[in-house]
Amino acid sequence: MMVRISAWLTVGMVAAVIAVPAKADIAIGAVVPLSGASATQGEDQRRGIELAVDEINAAGGVLGQPLKVIVEDSGGRPPSALDAAKKLVAVDKVPAVIGEYSSGITLPIGQYLVQEGKLHVNIGSSSNKIRDIGPTAFSVIGLEAVSSKFSAEDVAAQGWKNIVIVGPNNAYGHGMAEGFKTEFEKLGGKVVSTLLYTEGQTSYRRELQQAAQYKPDAFIYSAYGKDGALINREAFELGVNKTPWYAIYFSMCTADSKPEYVVGQYGMDLNYIGPDGKSYEEAYKKKYGADFKTSFSGYGYDAVKIFAAAANKAGSVEPQAVKAALIEVGKDYPGATGTITFDAERQRSYQPYLKLKKTETGMDVR
Numbered sequence: 001m002m003v004r005i006s007a008w009l010t011v012g013m014v015a016a017v018i019a020v021p022a023k024a025d026i027a028i029g030a031v032v033p034l035s036g037a038s039a040t041q042g043e044d045q046r047r048g049i050e051l052a053v054d055e056i057n058a059a060g061g062v063l064g065q066p067l068k069v070i071v072e073d074s075g076g077r078p079p080s081a082l083d084a085a086k087k088l089v090a091v092d093k094v095p096a097v098i099g100e101y102s103s104g105i106t107l108p109i110g111q112y113l114v115q116e117g118k119l120h121v122n123i124g125s126s127s128n129k130i131r132d133i134g135p136t137a138f139s140v141i142g143l144e145a146v147s148s149k150f151s152a153e154d155v156a157a158q159g160w161k162n163i164v165i166v167g168p169n170n171a172y173g174h175g176m177a178e179g180f181k182t183e184f185e186k187l188g189g190k191v192v193s194t195l196l197y198t199e200g201q202t203s204y205r206r207e208l209q210q211a212a213q214y215k216p217d218a219f220i221y222s223a224y225g226k227d228g229a230l231i232n233r234e235a236f237e238l239g240v241n242k243t244p245w246y247a248i249y250f251s252m253c254t255a256d257s258k259p260e261y262v263v264g265q266y267g268m269d270l271n272y273i274g275p276d277g278k279s280y281e282e283a284y285k286k287k288y289g290a291d292f293k294t295s296f297s298g299y300g301y302d303a304v305k306i307f308a309a310a311a312n313k314a315g316s317v318e319p320q321a322v323k324a325a326l327i328e329v330g331k332d333y334p335g336a337t338g339t340i341t342f343d344a345e346r347q348r349s350y351q352p353y354l355k356l357k358k359t360e361t362g363m364d365v366r
Contacts, residue, residue, distance in 0.1 A: 025068040026061070026317055028307060029088035030300070031099035031109055032124075036076025037200065037226040038101050040255045044293040045101065045123060046071055048300035051283055056308045063315065067308060070094065076224075078105050085109040089116050095317045096121065098303045101296070102224065103127035103172035110137050119319045119326075121307065123299040127175040131345050136323050138330070140306065140340055141270070141299045142351025148179030150353050151220075151248050151268045156187040158266065160217035160244065163189065166207070166231070167222045167248075169196035176222050176248060192216055199224065204231050205238065212240050218266075222248040229256035236261040250356045250363075251294040262358050266366075270295040271352035274338025281336075295354075302335040309333070 030049055033042035049069050056067050070092050072084035081100050088094045089112075096119035100106045106125035113120040114134030122130055122139040126147055130139060155163065165180060167173035173196050181191045192214045197207050208231070211219065219240075223231050232254065235241040247253035247267030254262045272295040273281050280301060284292060292298075310325035311317050330342035343349040355366040 025066045026063065026311075027068045027070055027092055027094050028304075028317075029085070029092060029094040029097040030069050030071045031074050031081050031084045031088070031097060031105075032071060032300070033076040033101050033105075034071075034073040036074075037224040038076050038252075040225045041101055041124070041252060041294050041296050042074075042076075044297040045099070045300040047284065047288060047293075048297035048302075049098070049304055051280065051287060052301045052304035052308075054287075055283070056305065062308050062311050062317070067304075069098075069304060074100050074105055076102065076105070078108055081105045081109050082112060085112055089113070089118060095119060095319050095322065096307055098123050098300065098307075100124065102170065103130065103175065104170040106130060107133065107171060110134070113137070117319055119307075119322055121303045123303045124296050125172065127171045128179070129171060129175065131347055135346075136319055138326060138342060138346045139348050140302045140335065140337070142348050144175045144179040146348075146351045147248070147268070147353065148176070148183045151246075152180055152183035152187060152189070154266075154268055154355055155184060155218065155220060155246055156189055158218070158244070158246075160246075161189055162192050162214075162216050163218050163220050163246075164211045164214050164216040165191055165194045165220045166211055167194075167196055168199050168224065168227070170199065173222065180220060180248070197227075199227055201227075201230075203234065205234050208235055208238055208240050212238070212243070216243065218244040218246055220246045220248065221253065223253050225252065225256040228253040229258075229261075232257040232261040241265075249295070250354075250358075251292075251296070254358070255294050259358070263360055265358045267356050267358075269354050269356055270299075270337070271354050272296070272298045272337055274335060274352065276334040277336035277338070298335075298337040302337050302340060306330065306333055306335065306340065 032045045074081035098121040101124035103125040110120040110133040120137040250267035250269040314321040314325035333340040
């Protein structure tokens with residue numbers, strides 16, 4: 001009898017062990033453009049996010065549990081992005097969402113997330129308006145106040161005095177144009193015209209011909225991937241590219257363009273690898289068998305990693321607890337994209353950039 005009871009207990013104990021559930025995932029969300037004009041940049045953001053999750057889980061996860069990032073496609077459209085953010089909050093119950101890419105999309109989803117008491121981490125947008133999203137919003141990427149001064153000084157160093165600005169007619173385009181103009185005119189330059197175009201057109205020939213009439217020393221432009229590809233092709237076909245072109249965020253403007261259309265272009269871009277980023281670069285190449293598509297993947301990577309570090313420090317994924325920990329972690333955090341320090345408004349206070357020129361043989365860092 002005792003043997004049978006012992007056997008029964010043994011079987012029951014084994015059954016109990018078998019029935020122990022696996023540790024539940026800790027989930028956060030991401031909204032990025034996996035389709036639409038900025039799909040190339042969005043896919044690079046997704047890759048950075050994926051690599052961060054791989055590393056975090058290999059090291060034990062967050063609070064001892066596996067981390068999962070639920071990635072939603074914005075389609076590059078504000079309504080779709082907002083629907084995605086609402087789904088992540090209402091259905092997936094995430095405490096934090098990272099994204100988007102375009103400032104005109106990042107602003108409404110960030111505002112919604114703050115209203116809902118969730119954390120928002122900007123990984124791709126630079127409009128100065130992002131600074132005002134709200135108390136639970138952070139940026140791991142520098143805003144226009146930082147980038148405009150850098151690009152204006154670089155353009156002035158080329159000896160160009162009279163320039164035309166070309167950019168999208170949205171929150172990012174307005175901020176880029178205004179910020180560059182302010183900084184460039186401080187240096188004695190002149191903006192003879194600012195041309196803001198409608199995104200998603202089938203042709204930009206009219207705008208290019210209009211801009212060319214001003215006969216500037218250079219065109220300063222910024223464009224999302226697919227729009228940039230069309231602008232660069234038509235500028236090449238019209239001969240407008242014989243005047244120097246300077247790209248603000250070079251990989252955004254040219255990643256979808258044929259190389260022959262952008263040879264000779266100058267530009268600036270995010271410094272996507274900092275002193276602590278070499279291992280990330282090697283992991284990217286190993287996993288995807290290629291170099292970075294754009295300069296934006298590292299910011300998705302850094303956002304996930306810094307969230308995980310803050311959650312582990314806080315001992316919680318509750319938004320207010322993670323917010324407090326993020327402020328502490330975000331003091332000289334060694335990100336793949338360089339040192340990240342948040343200012344008093346939770347924005348990246350210093351952003352390293354690169355000076356670039358496209359040549360026949362590749363990309364030169366000037």
